[in-house]
Amino acid sequence: MQFSHYLFATGLALSISAGVVGQTPRRRTTTRSAPAKAVTPQPTPEPVDRPLPPRGPRAPIALAIVNGQTITTADINPRVREEVESLEERIADTGRRVLELQINTELFEIEAKKRKVSSQQLYNLEVSERVPKPTEAEIKEFIDDNRHQMAETDETRLRPQVISLLRATQEAKLSEEFVRRLRATTPVVMGGDVNSPNLDPAAVLATVGGKPIAAGVIIERLKPAMYKLRLSVYEIQVEALERTIYDLLLIAEANRRRVPPEEIVRTEISEKSHPPTEAEIAKFYAENKARIGKDLNSVRNQLAEYLHEKERQLLERTMSEKLRKGAQVRLLISEPRPPIQAISTDDDPSRGVATAPVTIVEFTDFQCPSCAAMHPVLEDVLKSYGDKVRFVVRDFPLAMHANARKAAEAANAAHAQGKFFEYAALLFKRQDVLDVPALKKYASELGLDRARFDAALDGGAFAAEVRRDMLDGEMYGIDSTPTIFVNGVLLKTLSAEDLRAAIERTLVATSTKTPTK
Structure with missing residues (x-):
């Protein structure tokens, strides 16, 4: 993924969801834990969404019929009714924001070209390097103000999440201020309405410095966000x-x-x-x-x-x-269907032939207990499908896990020596000890070239690769680990049964599309 997606991905993650800092499980699983289940995806912290303007009451929506009696939104919890009735407004608001974020991304690229630097260098100079480190007082104030929303009560374990959120909030503020300055010097001409029904993908929604933004780009980027909103309300x-x-x-x-x-x-x-x-x-x-x-x-x-x-x-x-x-x-209501996304798998670690009818992509975090719990489930299911399935692993280390990003870099260093899956299995077994000395020790246990491995790990040779995976993950709407896609479709429930069912459905679908000779 190019850096041009960075501002978009970061802004989208900061603006769409009404999440909380604590762990909020979003999928049922078969493995138990306390107080949630062990393979429950672990979410990244997100700030609370801005509220929509007040509006008048809506006509009740029929939800079910019980023994001849119709149950409507007027019969359920009022707060839930509000979420149901405001869904389309939130989707429309998200569409406008996604377009704004794309405009901002284009502004960054134009300014970077003017200064003859890369977009990454410009962003670092004007935004990321100016983000202040949260003070102890700010961290404590945030925890105290939001304690009632947090599932985790141990402040030591909360700190990485809180620091990440406070930094992200400041980063978004600095980015917004810089974009305002860019808009004062670069013309932005708005075009069609992003929320128009039956929007033509070729329609121009905006022109930034003479460069058009086609509706097709925004439509694709809206898919995971819209699905996430509809699913949460459902x-x-x-x-x-x-x-x-x-x-x-x-x-x-x-x-x-x-x-x-x-x-x-x-x-x-x-x-x-x-x-x-x-x-x-x-x-x-x-x-x-x-x-x-x-x-x-x-x-x-x-x-x-x-x-x-x-x-x-x-x-x-x-x-x-x-x-x-x-x-x-x-x-009378049905679960929304997840969109089919084009998940990139370029040079990522994989097993299976590239021509396999089914491609499974997992975004993982080596310090995530849920990912460790899912690892043997994946191994058991995949071995029964042989060449029918290709398995690809991508990185999505969470901010709450202090050693996760370096562990991901280490796994990539092992991949460079052809031992990714062996090394990954070792990391999941040794999650309690993932500091740099331990990561190097595990490389020795697998017989890797230590000089080459250490140089890559110490020099951050694969830091950019890990970051690209994270940015791509954000673009695909990922907010927790493990997240699994089967031929581009999100696996909602993390269990062996549901994974097998998804594979079987995909095999049937692909076989019907294959012409007979």
Whole structure:
């Protein structure tokens, strides 16, 4: 990826999502952890999105039909209703922002040519080198102000995320100020409306210093952002809808039994739910010790509450399924389909033939516990497909992992000597120790040329390669690891079953497109 995408990718990551600093899992998986599941993708920190202007109430939208009764957005949580009703406005706002970010990127390129420097050098000079280091007071203030939104409570573990976010915020501010100065000297002429229906890819949306920006470029870059917005709204909508359906069926069952709903909850859930035993707590801790990162005594109460609530949710889900067996329930909403993206795989580490009908691309972080948990799953699934699948690995080290970026560089250095996958497997097994001396030690264990390896690692020979992967990942809408694409389609659920299903679907699809001889 060229540096021209840098400003766009950085700005898009800073402007689209309404995320929080803490870990906010977005996919279900088969491996358990505390308090989330072990293969839950680990997100990068993102700032809160700016609110949309206030507007009047909308007509209710039908969401489901339960025993002949229509459930609408008026029947679900008001905050969720607001998210549903404002979705199209947010998508339109994102379209405008993506166009603005592309304009800014073009302005950077034009100015770089004027100064006879590269875009990277210009950005470093005017933006990145001017980003101040956050003070201890700023870090503490941010943590205190946002503590209620953070899943992680250990300030030591939070610091890398907070520092990264504060720096990114300042970087965006400096970039915005510089772009304003550039706009004063370079003409920008706006063209068509980026949110026009049936937009022609050849339409010119803006001209920057005489260079046109075609709608096709913006349409492609909008795909992952639009999918992410639609999916996030769909997921909270389904959760709220399921709660409403459950309450409706519970009341109907209570009326049938002629008892209060609370009585059913008490007998079917409360009385059957019991606090976990010490043995259960110890077993869960042992299975998830690496991810928890604290001693058992310090998290005992938290784990007990988590396991107790988990049992209660299971009982509630069982009762919900029982209630639904005798009911007629039809959902009127469907999950958005992920876009097909052209994921670049140029010189990245890969296994399998380039002509394989299925290409799997994983963006990974060698310090990410979820990536380590997914590693054997991938290995097991891939070995059963032989030459039908090509597997490509790209880097996406998260800011919260202090050693992840250097580990990625080390893996690339191993790749240069033909030992990437062996080295990567070693990194996942030794995640607790990924400092530079350890990375060099692992190279020796694999019999790599240490002089060559050390020179590459110490000299940052592959730093730019890692950075390119990260920027590409941001362009593809990645905000967590591991993130996996199967022929350009995001794998939403990280499990062996879903990975196999995605491969099988893709094999069927590609076979139907292959003409018979």
